[in-house]
Amino acid sequence: MAAPNHTPGEGQGGGRGPARVSQADKRQLEQHPVDVRRIAALFGPHKLTILVVVLLISASSVVGLAQPFLVRGVIDDALPNRDVGLLGWLVGAMIAVAAVTAVIGVVQTWLATRMGQQVMHALRTKLFTHLQGQSLGFFTRTRGGDVQSRLTHDISGMQSVVTSTATSVASNLTTAVATAVAMVALSPRLSLISLFVLPPAIWLSRRVALLRRDITSKRQAELANLHTLVEEGLSVSGVRLAKTLGTTDRNAGAFTDSSERLIDLEMRSQLAGQWRMATMGIVFAAIPAAIYLAAGYPAVSGGMTIGTLVAFTALQATIFRPVMGLLNVGVQWVTAMALFSRIFEYLDLVPEVQPPVDPVRIDPATVRGEVRFEDVRFAYGDGAPVLRGIDLTVPAGTTTAVVGPTGSGKSTLGSLIPRLHDATSGRITIDGIDVRHLHPDDLAGIVGVVSQETYLVHATVRENLLLAAPEADDDELWDALSSARIATLVAGLPDGLDTLVGARGHRFSGGEQQRLAIARTILRNPRVLVLDEATSALDNTTEAEVQAALDRLAEGRTTLTIAHRLSTVENADQVAVLDAGAVVERGTAVELRSSGGAFARLAARQLADDELLAAA
Missing domain, CATH: 3.40.50.300 (P-loop containing nucleotide triphosphate hydrolases)
Known part of the structure; x- marks a missing residue:
């Protein structure tokens, strides 16, 4: 029951997230399915906070889209006409939009993080208290590292995944929809061109993410192995054992081998998909080039202004990130559910030694x-x-x-008196x-x-x-x-x-x-x-x-x-x-x-x- 290897920050969009569901996560959910209503109950006390966060995210996405239109106004109206007053208003509005979106982002992040921390705090303390009520038999059968992993790493991972996933879905969805609407409003013809150039860029990005996910999984496993070598080799008991058995050189060799494997995995991770990334770079460069080319043809441009072209190009670059984020929601969802499954699996354990329902109190x-x-x-x-x-x-x-x-x-006989175990009869x-x-x-x-x-x-x-x-x-x-x-x-x-x-x-x-x-x-x-x-x-x-x-x-x-x-x-x-x-x-x-x-x-x-x- 080892913890699945999750890298913090994976799966949050931007073309960096995993493109496939972890097999370990799938097995966990098959063995211990999660009722979504149970998760919803954890967030029940925070309904108002969730509503405010969603509204703030939506407002930030919509306000941020004003920027390209302001740029168009500067290029098409204020500068050619040397209208200093209009230019001042437009530039001031650009600064105001940036300031408003920044403030909204800070408030939204604060609210979402506080809510996530409160939910995880309640879950963490509940799990710790519940595990303390388990009998010695549970801890005899279960590796201590597994218990610690679920209590610390899994819950921390849940906070990160749940908060980031929930906010990124709302943010990416509103941003993608609003950007698409703005693009159509600016130029329906150029929007059609985007339908042809965006899919290959998204496909290439996900292929690179798939390759990197596989390497990252191996790297995390090797990091866990390295951590184990450190924990076992540099603890008081481990050092004493190594010195008495004469295994210090052997331990150092094992650590060296693991560290060398990490070098290889790190190199592969950094170089993964470089050819595809280079191809993506060409595609991204080709997107505005294709738009500029199309804008040069009267049949396509329809009298398009320079400002409109610049604004549309900016929107075209903006829409890629939220679309990639939405494509990764499925993987993020399975990851989050697997983490909840692991926590609920322990919370559902029935203690072998049950406290009395109506205890006898005695001094x-x-x-x-x-x-x-x-x-x-x-x-x-x-x-x-x-x-x-x-x-x-x-x-x-x-x-x-x-x-x-x-x-x-x-010893079993003695353990029954303090109820470390309970008699079978x-x-x-x-x-x-x-x-x-x-x-x-x-x-x-x-x-x-x-x-x-x-x-x-x-x-x-x-x-x-x-x-x-x-x-x-x-x-x-x-x-x-x-x-x-x-x-x-x-x-x-x-x-x-x-x-x-x-x-x-x-x-x-x-x-x-x-x-x-x-x-x-x-x-x-x-x-x-x-x-x-x-x-x-x-x-x-x-x-x-x-x-x-x-x-x-x-x-x-x-x-x-x-x-x-x-x-x-x-x-x-x-x-x-x-x-x-x-x-x-x-x-x-x-x-x-x-x-x-x-x-x-x-x-x-x-x-x-x-x-x-x-x-x-």
């Missing part, structure tokens, strides 16, 4: 925190079941560790209330999550912490950092709380990132805590430091710990062992180890792996 501070899984089953889409009939109670204020082999469903309750019935804000205040994949935004330490508690003061921030056992480190930084964490927190080590995330969760002060393998990627020393911070965080809270290393579950009030999506054992770590069941086998296997690793 998070009053929650005891008992969590129950009642016959919980879950599967990703139409896939095989991941959880099979889970019945598990986590008493308020206690810690339950969930262990099991890779793929047993541990069964239910999860907190203090007897189904989590699906709780208001999303209340649920977020009750349940805190610390996962293995810590995410810090590219901002300061302070700003990252304030995400959890926007009203927290510095004392509260330092208390949270102290509880997470990272206050000393932050205090030792030159900028303290105002230190930038870097892209995805790369300013800090993995363990330090985890402790910052723990401090952020402490500020949130949740009654229920989900720890999803929060220390599995850390070395032993760092794991001990982070585990101490987690133990401090878990004090007095209901905690579900998804554990990879069994050494971290010794102090849990109960341990639940998952295998193939079902709870196969339950008890304390001591009880399960002595029973010789699944937990004991996991512990023995992990011990053997640790010994092999130590021996290596």
Whole structure:
């Protein structure tokens, strides 16, 4: 679902626009048709603005056509008769016409641009809000670049295409009609000649546009490839990967090859259709020449004056641009509809995790925190079941560790409590209330999550912490950092709380990132805590430091710990062992180890792996 390649400014007339419909646009519209009434509804609040813009465009086109007639008056009347007064009036009128059309153009552009920006702002914010309501499954299936492309590039493209197309249609139509009428009024005979010389000029122009469109499409694809190479090769993670794998020369070679292909495409784009363009130049030169020649024959000229001939030639040159613009309307329309189709496709997505229609409101501070899984089953889409009939109670204020082999469903089980996913059947309750019935804000205040994949935004330490508690003061921030056992480190930084964490927190080590995330969760002060393998990627020393911070965080809270290393579950009030999506054992770590069941086998296997690793 990659964004189609559209070059800003293409398709706006003047012989530069695309002459054929993009196949990607056609496929998009076939898969997701667009109801025009839905688009009209977006512009519903701006009916008056649209009417004013159309009237201004029409007025500008009509007023502008006075110019050739004023020129005729200057040449035929004022100058030959040395009528200075008339000359002054005519020249003043010419300046006035130019000034009026310029002012009208500025006002029309301002109104149309403001309207387009308001419509796109409403659509952009609506799409962003809607996508935030999608489940994790959507973002797992969808490339991040596709989401960003639709939210930024497509909507920006829509604003450009819709505003420009709507205004250009009105402008080109009125200009073409008014110019044709003026030409007939000046000289019906010469107007007939135009019927013969205009079609070849238009045909040649569209042939050049077709050739350039094909090259432009390839150039845009190569630019996208170059952008990807830059994004992947010059990000923090990309540079680190290249240096550790020794692929810097290979990456530079790929970038060089792509850049060289761009040179070729740019050259072809600039030189595209030069012979046809040269031919067009001859045709354009031949048009006034043919008119002058025809004017020399009495049968054609009918006593035509020099002023009329000059005015007609000016109109003849004027009519070409609006006619070409109108010929491109069909392509512009499909382009605009394809962009709307892509946006509406996302807006029509039904979130897998739906907010409750009539939510139960509860003060998070009053929650005891008992969590129950009642016959919980879950599967990703139409896939095989991941959880099979889970019945598990986590008493308020206690810690339950969930262990099991890779793929047993541990992380999925933890993700159901904060509603990152919804159970396929069964239910999860907190203090007897189904989590699906709780208001999303209340649920977020009750349940805190610390996962293995810590995410810090590219901002300061302070700003990252304030995400959890926007009203927290510095004392509260330092208390949270102290509880997470990272206050000393932050205090030792030159900028303290105002230190930038870097892209995805790369300013800090993995363990330090985890402790910052723990401090952020402490500020949130949740009654229920989900720890999803929060220390599995850390070395032993760092794991001990982070585990101490987690133990401090878990004090007095209901905690579900998804554990990879069994050494971290010794102090849990109960341990639940998952295998193939079902709870196969339950008890304390001591009880399960002595029973010789699944937990004991996991512990023995992990011990053997640790010994092999130590021996290596």
